[in-house]
Amino acid sequence: MTDAASDEGFLLAVLNSTPVVDGVPTDEFADSDRARAWLASAGGLGTEAELQQVLEVRQALQAVVRGEQSPDVLAPALRGVTSLPAMMDGQITWTLSAPPERQLAVRAVLTWDTLARHSPGRLRPCANDECRLFLIDHSKANAARWCSMAVCGNRMKARRHYQRIRNMRAE
Numbered sequence: 001m002t003d004a005a006s007d008e009g010f011l012l013a014v015l016n017s018t019p020v021v022d023g024v025p026t027d028e029f030a031d032s033d034r035a036r037a038w039l040a041s042a043g044g045l046g047t048e049a050e051l052q053q054v055l056e057v058r059q060a061l062q063a064v065v066r067g068e069q070s071p072d073v074l075a076p077a078l079r080g081v082t083s084l085p086a087m088m089d090g091q092i093t094w095t096l097s098a099p100p101e102r103q104l105a106v107r108a109v110l111t112w113d114t115l116a117r118h119s120p121g122r123l124r125p126c127a128n129d130e131c132r133l134f135l136i137d138h139s140k141a142n143a144a145r146w147c148s149m150a151v152c153g154n155r156m157k158a159r160r161h162y163q164r165i166r167n168m169r170a171e
C-alpha cells in the first residue's frame with residue numbers, strides 16, 4: 001500500500017484499498033488483522049472499531065469522488081467532532097478533537113474536504129472504467145487520467161491501438 005504518512009497519502013491509500021486484480025474486485029482491508037496493523041502504522045489505534053469506521057467512510061468517500069452520492073453521506077463521520085482554538089505564541093492554533101476510534105476516518109474526510117476546496121477536481125477516479133483506483137493530480141496541466149501510467153495508461157493505449165487495427169481490418 002502507498003505511504004500513509006501524509007494526509008493525502010493516507011486518503012489515497014484508503015480510497016485505493018479496493019483494487020481490481022486480474023479482473024476481480026478485491027479488498028485489501030478484508031483481512032482484519034492486516035488492515036488493523038496498517039491502520040496502526042498510519043497513526044491509528046489498530047482496533048476493530050476503528051477499522052469499521054474507516055470502512056464506512058471509505059465506501060462513502062469512494063461514492064462521493066465518483067459522483068455517485070452527495071457529500072452529505074459523509075456527515076455521520078463528523079458527528080461529535082470539535083475543533084478547539086488556543087492562543088500560542090501570539091497565534092491561534094486549532095486542535096481537532098474526535099472520538100478516538102473515529103480519528104482516522106475523520107482525517108480522511110477532512111483531507112477530502114481540503115482537496116475539494118483548494119484543489120477542486122484534482123482527486124478523481126482513474127479514467128479506465130475497469131479500474132477502481134483514484135488519483136490526485138498535482139501536475140500543472142491537470143491532465144492526468146490514469147491511476148498509473150505504467151498500469152492503466154499503457155493498458156488503455158494498447159486497447160486503443162488494438163481497436164484501431166481491428167477497425168482498419170474491418171474496413
Ligand SMILES: [Zn+2]
Pocket residue numbers: 126127128131132133146147148152
Ligand atoms: Zn487505473
